[in-house]
Amino acid sequence: MGLIAAIEHVIKKPIWDCQMCGQCVLHDTGMTCPMTCPKTLRNGPCGGVREDGHCEVKPEMRCVWVKAEDRSRNMPLLPTVWREHFNNLRPPVDNRLKGDSSWKNAISGRDKETPPGWTPATEAPEAEAKA
C-alpha cells in the first residue's frame, strides 16, 4: 500500500469502515460504504432485508443500504447532486483497484473507467431512476 493509500485508510477506516475498494462511491450512497454490505452490493439493498431493517446475512447489523437510503435523504449538509446520484446505476467493481487510494484514482479518472461493453450501444447519458 502506497503512502496516499495508507493515509486514506487511516482516515476512512474508522469513520466509514472503508474497505479500500479504490473506487469510492460514498458521496452517492449517503456516505455509507457499500463494500460493508456482506454481498458488496453497489446498487441498492437486496431483497433479503429483514422485517426489522436488519441484514439478511448478519441479523445483528442494520442493512447497510437501509442506512444509506435513509442518510441519502435525511443527512444534513449532503449536497443535492449527491442525493440525486443515489439511484444511478453504478458499474461493476474493478477488482484490480482493491487496496489503491480512491483519491488518487479519482484525480486521474481511473475510477470512472468501465469495460467497453458496459455502456449500452444505444444509450447516451446515464439514465436515472425517478419512480
Add this chain to the structure above:
Amino acid sequence: MSRLGELLDKGDELIITGEAPVIDGGTLEDYEAKLAELALWCDAMNATDNTAAHAHASNVAMAIAMQRVGVEPILQVVCRDKNRIAQQADIMGVALHGVENICCLTGDDVTAGDEPEARRVFDLDGPQLIRLANSLKEGRYLSGRKIEPAPSLVIGAVENPATHPLDYRAQRAAKKILAGARFLQLQICYHPERLEAFVAALHLNGFTEKCAILPSVVAVKGPGPLRFMDSSVPGISVPAETIARVADADDSAEEAYQLVLEQCQHALALPGVRGLHLTDFRKDGSISRLCTDLGIRPRSERESRANDFALAN
C-alpha cells in the same frame, strides 16, 4: 422469439410464469412428469439457479431439459455462485440451445443455504447483471469483444415489494427497468398494502408500460410453510393474523387455498399488473383449480386464440 418475448411485445395479454421444481436426481422423463401441471398454465417457467443457496441440478442444465420437453424456460442467473465471466458463459451457453428468456437476480446469501461455509461471490449485483445481459443482446461481451450474431434475449429481473426500505423498492425496480428489465417477477408478498403502493408508484411513473409486473403467489397446504417463510426466508414476512387465519381454520388446506386465490385476485386487479408468477408447494392439482377459478385459460388455448385473432386481422 420466445413466447414470453412475444407477449411482452404485444403489451396487453396476460402473462403467467411459474417456478419449475428443482432437480435432485432422476431422468428427463421424471422431470417432464413433475413439470406437467404447471406447464399447462404457464407461458414460461424459471430454471432456477440453486434456489435458497442449496445446490441442485444447474440452471443451465434445467433450462435445456425444459427446452427438450417442450416447456419454455426462463434462465435464472444469480450473483452468489459465479463471477461475471461464468455468468456470461451461462447466458451464451443456453442461447446456443435456443433459450432466450433470462431473469437476473442478486440471489440469497450462502448463509441462507445448507452449505453456509461456502465462499460467496457477488462479483456483480442484480442491476449490473441486467445491464450485462443487455450488452450480450447488443452483441458484445462486457469486454467489448463482438458476438456475431448477437443472441436474441428477453431480459427480466426480480424485486421484493414487501421489504425495507419500503418507499425505496419501486425506485430500485425502476433502476432495473432502466437497466433493461422487460419483466419483473416480484417476491411473494403477504402485505397487500405494500404490493399496492409498490405497483402504484411504478404505474404512476409509466414504468409498467415498459415492463411487465408479475407478482408471485405460492400455493401452500397449511400454516407450516407460512411460518417457515416468515421465520426462515430472507425478506419475507407473513403477518401473524394471516398465519392464524390458516392455522385456526377447520380446514387449513382449504383456507390456505382461499388465501392464495384472494392474493391472485387482489394482484390482478391492480392497474399495472400484467400477470402472475406461480409457485406450487401443494402439488395436489391446486394450480389448475386456481387458474380455473381465476378464469385463466390453459396456455395452449391462450396461444391459439391469440393466433386465430392475429389471422383474423
